[in-house]
Amino acid sequence: MNDNSNDLSRRNFIKFGGVAAASIAAVGASTMSQSAQAAMVGTKGKANLPKAKGPRLVVVGGGTSGLTIAKYVKKANPKLDVVLVEKRDMYSSCFASNLLYSGMISLEFLADHSFLDAAVNNKYTFFNATVTGLDRAARKLMTNEGEIDYDYLVVAPGIHYDYSxxxxxxxxxxxxxxxxxxxxxxxxxxxxxxxxxxxxxxxxxxxxxxxxxxxxxxxxxxxxxxxxxxxxxxxxxxxxxxxxxxxxxxxxxxxxxxxxxxxxxxxxxxxxxxxxxxxxxxxxxxxxxxxxxxxxxxxxxxxxxRGSRLLEALGLMDPKSPQKEALIDDHKYNFPGDDRVYVTGDSRPMGFSKSANTSNTEAKYVAKLIAARSLGKEIDWVSPETICYSMCNAEPGEAISVSARYVYDNAKKAFGFSPDTTMDEHRDVAKGNRLIEWNKGMYRDLFA
Ligand SMILES: Cc1cc2nc3c(=O)[nH]c(=O)nc-3n(C[C@H](O)[C@H](O)[C@H](O)COP(=O)(O)OP(=O)(O)OC[C@H]3O[C@@H](n4cnc5c(N)ncnc54)[C@H](O)[C@@H]3O)c2cc1C
The missing domain is CATH 3.50.50.60 (FAD/NAD(P)-binding domain)
Structure with a gap:
């Protein structure tokens, strides 16, 4: 790691240490009743979904995190009935979108991926609806298309801008x-x-x-x-x-x-x-x-x-979080005291890089964790992995890269980059090609 990345690592330890500590304090202090935390907005009747064929996991958000969890939880416990709820009816990735501006890719590269095919290929149900509320006591999720009962819930709604x-x-x-x-x-x-x-x-x-x-x-x-x-x-x-x-x-x-x-x-x-x-x-x-x-x-x-505003509507936001991110256990991802409800992806409060490879690898761990818990077991924490290429030149395509995992500092109660973090800052065509292949691999992992 170069000097600057060490700086970043140090800054993240300092900057996010407070958040992690605040989360832990809030865990102990969370005495509100479940019904008081329930938030319900405009829901009418049951959603018109097939009957659950096993314990039902509902995943909110068909971005990098949600698509990965829906796929990999079925691999870990095929008996789970998985419903992915996504408000968009068409996918287009954020990652790789900078390459549109130089004309290196077309919109098709980002958007030629079907939610329906992902669901069929990976044996879950895609439900095109907007989530509006949550009653954790009754284990019900509210959407603009009706209520869904869940046994497990993952909320992966990404971010919102904060213009203030x-x-x-x-x-x-x-x-x-x-x-x-x-x-x-x-x-x-x-x-x-x-x-x-x-x-x-x-x-x-x-x-x-x-x-x-x-x-x-x-x-x-x-x-x-x-x-x-x-x-x-x-x-x-x-x-x-x-x-x-x-x-x-x-x-x-x-x-x-x-x-x-x-x-x-x-x-x-x-x-x-x-x-x-x-x-x-x-x-x-x-x-x-x-x-x-x-x-x-x-x-x-x-x-x-900031964390998605949906967290606030569902009563899952940490009121002490400077970026209004989720209130969750920073190793197990569940809401304090409720091992049925999880928040993942860019809405998490941990100071990991908010990026697709991080969300994808994190989601594979959380999928295994929920599958294990549905069978009465526990698994050890696994670090997410940040692999990120950046295109610097367009003709020819030349890129630089970083690869990092995370370690937990018990004294600071925060995560920082692990010592094996590597930055490859010499731009070249080999990494430019790897960038394109990484994107294609990510689409395959989410949709195939
Ligand atoms: C320009 C750009 C370049 C990037 N480059 C890279 C890169 O090179 N490498 C890299 O690793 N990462 C990159 N990223 C970052 C990466 O795209 C994100 O960090 C990652 O996709 C986050 O995944 P997520 O699942 O948390 O959120 P998202 O992918 O944003 O998914 C959230 C989903 O939740 C849905 N949703 C939200 N609210 C509701 C609701 N109420 N009801 C139903 N659905 C809802 C949204 O519609 C969305 O589909 C880039 C991002 C951008 C914008």
Whole structure:
């Protein structure tokens, strides 16, 4: 690990130590009755689902985490009846979406994957509905398509943006930003808008922002800088890509990204660290930081993240969590005192990287754990694994990478990177090819 990654590791220990400690304190202090914690919104009658053929596991969220759990829990205990509840009727991945902007992939690469095929291939039921409430005492989940009784429940709803982190509290300003300068780290419709902004850009300043906190995909905004600059360079657009970073330095793969910015995009990218955003005026297209006032022509503004708001609606959010993440046991993932209800993926409070490989490997462990518990057994904790490639060059495709596991520090009650973490920050075509293969492998693992 290079100096910067050690910094990151240290920062994560410090930053997330408080969260883990708070979670543990809340576990002991959780004296609210189950019915008081139940949250119910607009539910009518039973959902029209096939009768459960065994103990029923309901998984909320058909993203990386939920798709993995639904598949792998059936492998570990085929007697479980699994229902995956997802509000989208069409899948498109967040991971790999930066490659759209340089034209290295088309939308089909991200979206040509069917929830229905995943369910058929892996013997579970796909239920296209939006979850709205939970009664943990009665073990009932409420959706806009009716109630579902469960024996086990996994909630994996991902993240929401938190615009208050960039000084935006007026809903009018927030929605102008959501529509005109989308963050591009949650939904596919944002990816299409950003792709078209890049395609149609005629010149000037294109701003990309990097938030503070434990945001989704640490290298994602820096990789986006490379991919947007690659498009402008190829099309000879007279543009400056201004990467405004809340943090004092690249949060990960610093040597690799700063080399790419200098060597490949010296005429295109300007990198400004310590640029915490204080306010944005989307009408005048002005961003104010502590030190600067910046005029832009186009922007993708990534405002900072919090756990999905669904956690709040279901009574599963830790009120002490700075990023409004889940209240769960940090090794077993269940809500305190309730081994029927779990939260996984990017809504977790542990300071792991919020990334697809992390969610996928974590979900395989949680699937085994729930299967074991359904048979009256326990299993030991297994660390999730973060493997993340970042594309730096488009023609030819050259990437850098990181690979990490996590260890628990008992004194700090927090996780940090394990000593065998490796950063490979020399960009090359071999890793560029591996990046594409990693994405294809992930789609196979989720859908085949
Ligand atoms: C631009 C970009 C680049 C990235 N690059 C990489 C990368 O190179 N490598 C990597 O490892 N990771 C990468 N990631 C991160 C990765 O995509 C996420 O961290 C990971 O997919 C998180 O998985 P998840 O299951 O927790 O959340 P998600 O995949 O967001 O899934 C959550 C699901 O829950 C559903 N849902 C939410 N609320 C409800 C409700 N009320 N009812 C029903 N369903 C609901 C949502 O519709 C969604 O399908 C990238 C992300 C982005 C945006």
């Amino acid at each position: 982190r960039i000084g935006v509290t007026d809903p009018e300003v927030e929605f102008m930003l959501r529509q005109n300068a989308p963050g591009g780290f949650v939904s596919p419709t944002e990816h299409i808008t950003i792709r078209d902004k890049v395609r149609n850009f005629e010149g000037g300043t294109f701003v990309i922002t990097v938030p503070g906190g434990n945001y989704r995909c640490l290298p994602g905004p820096y990789e986006r800088g490379c991919m947007v600059a690659a498009a402008f360079k190829k099309n000879k657009v007279k543009a400056k890509v201004l990467v405004l970073d809340h943090n004092p330095n690249f949060t990960i793969k610093a040597a690799g990204f700063s080399a790419a910015y200098k060597e490949l995009y010296g005429d295109y990218i300007e990198y400004k660290p310590s640029s915490a955003i204080k306010s944005v005026d989307p009408v005048k297209k002005v961003i104010t930081t502590e030190f600067d006032t910046i005029n832009y022509d186009e922007a993708t503004i990534y405002p900072g993240v």
